[in-house]
Amino acid sequence: MTGPEPVVLPAVSVFGLHVCIGENVIVQNVSFAVPRGAIVGLLGPSGCGKTTLLRSVVGIQPCTAGHVQVLGFPAGSRVLRTRVGYVTQAPSVYPDLTVLENLRYFSAALGMRGWRREDAVVRVVKLVDLAEYADKPVAWLSGGQYSRVSLAVALLGSPELLVMDEPTVGLDPLVRRELWTVFRRLADDGTTLLVSSHVMDEADHCDRLLLMRSGRLLASAGRDEVLEYTGCETVENAFLDLVTASAALQAAGDRAPVARVPAPLLTDESADADRPYFSSGARC
């Protein structure tokens, strides 16, 4: 006799997250979940709070209110150190060292020694297709290759969750596509990826989307669900529609008819990994 299916917790669950820096509210009442093994795109314009939100997930951003759970532990827990990889926007590798020297340095910092260290280095070099450039100083590499070195460093500990802040920014379309191929390969092997971008067409590579504007979440849903909900053909247009609908709803305030009241943000429901959530609460 087989028992009930084991419950698979989302890789990330965020409940009612609020982040204030000084007087400014940067992230406002955000709830969502990231299912395991998915590529989730956090999309929104520059300055909308994507980095701040990702820093909260990684556990390096103090939260004013709310809760962030990662792989079943509070964000930032010590046990998550090797289980979560974080690729920041600013390059975090040494340009004067070669690719291999960088990887050996960072693997040693993770506590790896001897053959385990060499094993990890070779594994990540292959994962990001950098074998050809392994002996080159990072300063000699192109933008896309540079990004792949940062990614390789984040992969050294075989993280279950990879958080990447605009990894494709400034790269040409061909290189961006190559990077997304690497991301998909990682997801196919079971890694969960949370990737931010301000380029809306990156949505095409994602399984789910988190659409963000001015510190608020406009939607947490599959790409096709976003298109179906808005009746738009592109995520860019869908985003604009959701912005308009959300602004109208806010302007209507208390006078909004009950049917247009958004789904509650602070309940567990909106942090459900599979259910679509739209802040506008109605078709545009």
Ligand SMILES: Nc1ncnc2c1ncn2[C@@H]1O[C@H](COP(=O)(O)OP(=O)(O)OP(=O)(O)O)[C@@H](O)[C@H]1O
């Ligand atoms: N340490 C800080 N002190 C004051 N304001 C901050 C700080 N960090 C971020 N902010 C502000 O918070 C807002 C959101 O910043 P954040 O970097 O999270 O946005 P973003 O969506 O990642 O932007 P980008 O796409 O340009 O990287 C911005 O208005 C920014 O100026």
